[in-house]
Amino acid sequence: MSSMVIVGAQWGDEGKGKITDFLAEKADVVVRYQGGNNAGHTVEVGNEQYKLQLIPSGILHSDKLCIIGNGVVLDPEAFLNEVRNLENRGVATANLKISDRAHVIFPYHKKIDELSELKRGSNDLGTTKKGIGPAYMDKTERVGIRVCDLLKKDVFAAKLKENLEAKNSYLKKMFEFEGYSYEEMLEKYLAYAEQIRPYVDDTSVLVYNAIKADKNVLFEGAQGTLLDLDFGTYPYVTSSHPVAGGVCIGAGVGPALIGKAVGVVKAYTTRVGKGPFPTELFDETGEYIRKKGFEFGTVTGRPRRCGWFDAVIVRYAVRISGLTGIAVTKLDTLADIPRVKICVGYKLNGEIIKDFPASIEDLAFCEPIYEEFEGWEDVSHIKEYNKLPTNMLRYLERIEELCGTKISLVSVGPKRDETIVIEEF
């Protein structure tokens, strides 16, 4: 395996948690490089289901080093809750490390996220309200507080004072919100600091040393390509870089040290939040997919919007992240639909376009061009690729052709053993 990055090739929720957990078996180190607890990775092991938000899916394998990289924004309260929940279920977290360069989320970030969304009214972005955007804003404004600051009492006290004065004034002026007490927040976060201290390290050193020692390092992307700040459906995006390039900055790794990039792709398309979605289904097939695929947000519980597979999107993801293979998930969800469709291109102002447009105003007017395929029955019991129904194989072969990369793995159910490897990674 050596080093490999796993990215979501659509709008997130492609099943990256399951695929990462599956591939983590061969990894020595699993690294999160962007996002925060806005992510929701569901992993099923035996009869147990785990919902991870911040901690890499590799944590479910006791012998892996799991890293929360510098590119992640860390909510200490959410982190400690997740640690506690895992420990209570017998999952050890001793092998977990947090980058000393990661930025910290504070209650004012969450409040600004929530009140800004409210103020936008019907033009809201549909964020998870976890304070992700405002925390990254502070990072780029160069006023953010990092984990290494949090661990130094005097440095932290001074930085918090400065930040809180500015944030309280902003919250008052913009939203008539009274703001937060400095003393209370200082005390609370100093207590968090002591609890997270044992996990903190210079994680880029750990990653570099692992790669140099020929260990297998797996970089686990959260969200997906179309939620990328640069390449997604801006402004309906998250504030980080889920694409493969995000690894270099978010984990402190040079591009030449990343061997492979695998895209996780759902057999259809979903998205939460707002923004144009060309293949969205508003009919009973969309409802069927939502119910059968349990398409409700792991973090927010919101129903996900569902639509047909869009090859324009996945081809785009293949190009932007240089994907060397894709893993197709949730093929079982499409079972028993008599005819399924793949969008092979868009029609915009009478012209056929095959590359994903930058402008969401253009995207909103893109009409999908479909190819239709015969459906298939239940496949969750099938363990070999060539025993999959012929109609499904036709569907998968067409996806490979259209997206310009090979399918390395297919998933036919949520469990670890409902996975068929076509080609070793």
Ligand code: IMP
């Ligand atoms: P934020 O990341 O909370 O700022 O939300 C920005 C956009 O990203 C919204 O449309 C969210 O619904 C979406 N989003 C954030 N995290 C995820 C995820 O893990 N899966 C799917 N969508 C997400």
